């Protein structure tokens with residue numbers, strides 16, 4: 029045997045699994061096809077790494093729409109609190125908590141997170157082999173035996189962990205290899221779709237607003253007219269559609285629908301969520317009264333960002349040169365309606381390569397939630413995004429990777445120990 033445990037993939041899930049198992053005395057080999065470990069981790073949180081969310085089990089469940097129940101036990105074994113203790117007390121990385129309970133390293137450097145994890149791998153004697161690509165698994169009918177590398181070499185081990193990540197940002201190494209490894213030994217892979225992804229719109233006027241960020245707006249999504257979800261916060265217009273924090277959150281539900289049926293989802297943007305329709309109408313009337321001799325296109329400056337004014341005027345159908353005192357009630361009602369619900373039709377999500385996470389993956393029904401071991405092949409474990417689990421933004425996806433990696437590392441050692449007795 030070359031090792032007690034071979035871990036495929038040095039992302040957060042694989043790294044924590046590797047040093048957790050090594051801490052328990054196991055001989056561990058950690059393989060990654062990249063030249064360095066934690067490539068994706070190093071770009072998370074816009075380079076700052078939102079590594080978890082300082083919340084309780086309810087918060088975790090609410091924010092894990094993709095198989096949250098499956099995660100329950102792993103979240104209990106390594107909670108956000110325990111993960112923060114691990115980083116601060118054991119790995120020596122000071123952390124801070126920001127708005128929405130998001131946890132970041134105090135230094136604001138994702139690279140520091142990768143740095144302390146790498147140090148721990150070294151301290152615990154994990155054999156880290158980078159630039160080493162796994163081509164397949166070695167297994168008998170129901171027992172794992174090791175891995176085959178792409179240079180043809182074989183490494184033998186009674187325990188193997190697949191922690192190869194999802195399908196997004198393939199430049200970081202997450203190219204979906206683990207799905208194929210799992211399929212070949214009999215696992216089912218739940219269809220893969222993008223989540224936390226910018227959305228393309230049917231309307232082309234968005235291009236004129238490219239780069240415009242709206243703060244404190246409320247966006248609501250509808251599937252065939254039925255309300256899906258509402259989010260309040262910040263969004264951004266792009267050349268192809270919409271993006272920004274609340275759009276990414278909404279995309280979790282929207283993406284599978286529009287991939288199946290393009291144009292079936294619409295969103296409406298409430299540009300003035302703090303005001304009811306009636307209050308906004310009064311506000312517009314006051315603005316008009318202040319500028320009684322001005323023309324329509326020159327009276328919206330106090331109400332809206334400059335860039336969006338021409339678009340709103342066009343969509344309102346009101347003549348931009350019309351003096352405001354000539355604007356009638358029906359026209360004003362139309363304008364207010366538009367400001368309260370600016371509609372857009374979602375044509376499709378951006379390609380999965382641009383997603384923050386992947387929906388779908390190795391079917392969780394075939395994985396023991398208490399151990400992360402395959403129910404099909406003994407000694408084969410899964411952790412992180414390769415499984416059919418996903419969460420919203422806020423540090424929850426990294427918590428999933430760390431919690432499941434931790435459990436897999438602990439349980440793989442337990443299985444090796446049992447084998448030896």
Ligand SMILES: Cc1cc2nc3c(=O)[nH]c(=O)nc-3n(C[C@H](O)[C@H](O)[C@H](O)COP(=O)(O)OP(=O)(O)OC[C@H]3O[C@@H](n4cnc5c(N)ncnc54)[C@H](O)[C@@H]3O)c2cc1C
Pocket residue numbers: 036037038039040041042059060061062065066067068069071072073074077078079080160161162163191192193194196197200201202203204205206383384385411412413414422423424425426427429
């Ligand atoms: C731009 C961006 C920002 C993000 N920001 C955040 C954030 O702030 N907070 C948060 O919670 N989540 C964030 N996420 C999501 C989070 O990064 C992922 O969910 C997480 O990295 C998944 O961890 P993982 O260990 O399962 O897989 P990955 O981090 O994807 O690691 C998988 C590793 O496996 C290796 N590998 C794959 N195939 C093979 C093979 N055949 N042989 C050898 N090695 C292989 C890859 O090279 C890679 O290093 C972000 C994602 C992106 C894309």
